[in-house]
Amino acid sequence: MKAVFDDSKPIFQQIADMIADDIVEGHLKEGDQIPSTTEISQFYQINRATAQKGLATLVNEGLVYKQRGVGMFVANGATATLMKQRKEHFYKQYVKPMLNEAKRIHLTEEELIQFIKEDKDA
Structure with missing residues (x-):
């Protein structure tokens, strides 16, 4: 099922919020790998740069971390x-x-x- 984005906030922020919701609700646990930029952009039919900006928001907040060549993961304490x-x-x-x-x-x-x-x- 595709997400329905609204005009209340930028799409990249809505992507970050959806992943944060998954963390809070326990769908993504600390140490779990999160979907890649490509997976997110294809699934939600959005620009890769928009997906990347959403993920970068989570990295900057310390909620996820990058492992070069492997992917992004939910940070301990997130x-x-x-x-x-x-x-x-x-x-x-x-x-x-x-x-x-x-x-x-x-x-x-x-x-x-x-x-x-x-x-x-x-």
């Missing part, structure tokens, strides 16, 4: 790094605004916890 980044993003994007709104409407901690428990049980 899962923990991504989980930490995503938890921080989740807090800033969702939790902090929710807490600010709860404070504005004088929602108690107990009421907030009750909302979460009720939604979880649904």
Whole structure:
């Protein structure tokens, strides 16, 4: 199945995000080889340079490493790094605004916890 790219971010970033998602979700484990630039460009029908830029993004972030003549692999610690980044993003994007709104409407901690428990049980 081909990916459906959108206009929210550059395609190279969407490629990097898809591989990062595979790492977080456990589809790619630390030490696993990731698809090559050629494989990615052919599968998603994109320019090789775009695929390479996506992979370079992951290399620059320390999430994957190159082994000359062999390929690219998921780096040790990549899962923990991504989980930490995503938890921080989740807090800033969702939790902090929710807490600010709860404070504005004088929602108690107990009421907030009750909302979460009720939604979880649904």
